[in-house]
Amino acid sequence: MLMVGLTGGIGSGKSAVARRLAERGAVLIDADRIAREVVAPDTPGLAEIVESFSSRVLAADGTLDRAALGAIVFADEAARRRLEEITHPRVRSRTAELAAAAAPDAIVVNDVPLLVEVGLVPTYHLVVVVETAVPIRLERLARDRGMDRAEAERRIAAQADDARRRAAADALLSNDGSLTDLHAAVDALWSGRLLPYERNVRERRVAPQQAQLVDYDPTWPRQYARLAARIRHALAPADLRIDHIGSTAVPGLAAKDVIDVQLTVATLDEADATIAQRLADAGFPRMSGEWWDDPRPAGRGRWEKRLHGSADPGRPVRLHVRVADSPGWRYALLMRDHLRADPGQRSAYLLFKQELADSAPESAGSPTAGDPWFDEEYLRAEEWAAQTGWRP
Missing domain, CATH: 3.30.460.10 (Beta Polymerase, domain 2)
Known part of the structure; x- marks a missing residue:
């Protein structure tokens, strides 16, 4: 199977790329969804978070108050690293289980927001980065998530910058245009690179090389x-x-x-x-x-x-x-x-x-x-x- 890492800054449109790849036939593993699963009520992950950050990160119904936790960790690097120590090993373990269950000829796309930050780039056959201009990201975060500008800027600053993500990218998708433009770029990547790459890996075949x-x-x-x-x-x-x-x-x-x-x-x-x-x-x-x-x-x-x-x-x-x-x-x-x-x-x-x-x-x-x-x-x-x- 082909293992693909997909990442992009908050508000970049990474999720739209993930959905399009899933429509084309990719097996999608969503790190954010898994991250929620491993801190659901009555899980060891949630218990360890409460122990580290107190019950103030719990909502009235006993679930994790992600906004309250986010306000803590995005303003304090040490707190963010402590949260990562709790969640990342659990997310990696569950991700490995899901990938192992995929078909031998699958293209498995791992949607990982912090792929670059946590050093996962070398673990994939290919890394796809979605890049969008910061003003557009700020506008999307305000419109789609109701996030105020100061909070959005803090979230963006807490992640890797565009230059660092670009250095990690085997394939770079620009999302400054329309959704139609983005879908066209994803479709070209799927048919022109991911499908033949998977087949070549499975058949132990070297891709043709240009001589120009x-x-x-x-x-x-x-x-x-x-x-x-x-x-x-x-x-x-x-x-x-x-x-x-x-x-x-x-x-x-x-x-x-x-x-x-x-x-x-x-x-x-x-x-x-x-x-x-x-x-x-x-x-x-x-x-x-x-x-x-x-x-x-x-x-x-x-x-x-x-x-x-x-x-x-x-x-x-x-x-x-x-x-x-x-x-x-x-x-x-x-x-x-x-x-x-x-x-x-x-x-x-x-x-x-x-x-x-x-x-x-x-x-x-x-x-x-x-x-x-x-x-x-x-x-x-x-x-x-x-x-x-x-x-x-």
């Missing part, structure tokens, strides 16, 4: 960081080294829009036995066939590795699994760091790629390992490493 050379995207490092966190979560408690490598790791360098990631392992046999399946479950299936790196200088055999890709059609990835301190592992890091450190070589490589793209469009500016440029760059990089004392 594009300008440097300053969000590539941020996208890598999300991928690395997801991989690290999938492999926990193992704490393996993960690096951003390749052209997308070099600021200012045009590249194919494919994030190259290097995962460091002790042996490839161990990776096959203990890591490959977990990577596939997390959305990074192994590519079929044998894969290796051509050595530098050329003509000295080959450097064996494993290669995984991304099941997500919206984010192509090449995940290179290499043995620590092996020649291919070292070369990937050396090449990256030398190009980062030497603007002249970075410019030369960019010119080389652009000339290649102009002369052979089918290559998309992607040099082959046999190009003499790589041997020349390898010698320059080794000289730079010796002069600077570089270590991988």
